[in-house]
Every structure is written in structure tokens, then in C-alpha cells.
Amino acid sequence: QVQLVESGGGLVQAGGSLRLSCAASGRTFNNYAMGWFRQAPGKEREFVAAIAWSGGNIHSYYGDSVKGRFTISGDSAKNTVYLQMNSVKPEDTAVYYCVANGVYGSTYWADFASWGQGTQVTVSS
Secondary structure, eight states, X not given: OEEEEEEOOEEEETTOOEEEEEEEXXXXXXXOEEEEEEEOTTSOOEEEEEEEEETTEEEEEEOTTTTTTEEEEEEGGGTEEEEEEOSOOGGGOEEEEEXXXXXXXXXXXXXXXXXXXXXXXXXXX
């Protein structure tokens, strides 16, 4: 069983920055993706970003709405991932969920087996 603990959420002004962290404990699988989804009130879950480590290389990909503004990084030895959020917009307001044990390349929420409790990010205009 995997436990994912997010931190770093909060209130930020539009145009500002925020950094989310996620620490995983328990059984995570090498070569599977870790990453982030988000869900705003009344909206479906949205893929944000994912990262995977394979053969000494790091691979990452992003949802279209955050490309060029958000950066995912991590430490595979520590099972920790980060999401650096820059130039945030009010539409980035959502609960952000850390995910693990995912199918790399997928943006579908059901392809990620482990989920954290979520952390609220609110962007004021």
C-alpha cells in the first residue's frame, strides 16, 4: 500500500508562484509514473503533469493548460515529486492530488493507482 502526502498548497495571487511537494511511502514501483491531477469545483479531474525515471533518464509531460508555466521534478531515491507553479491564474484554483504507480504517458486518472488526499490551491485575481 502506498501513502502519498501532499504539502505546499495555499492562497496565492495571480501571477505568483507556489511549490507543491509529495512524499510517497510504502510500495511504489520503479518505472511507473508519479505526478499530479487537479479538480476544481463542478469540473472533472484534469491531468497536470507526470514524471518517470527509467534507465537513468527522467521523463516528464504536461497537460496543455499548464505547459510553460508549471514544472514537475522529483527525487526517485526519496520517492518525492514537486510541482513548481509559476505565473498562476485564477483558473488554476483547484484541489491538487499527487498520484503514483501510473502508466507513463497516460493523462487518464484511472491509469494512476495511488492517490493522495489532495491540497487546496487558490489563486486570487
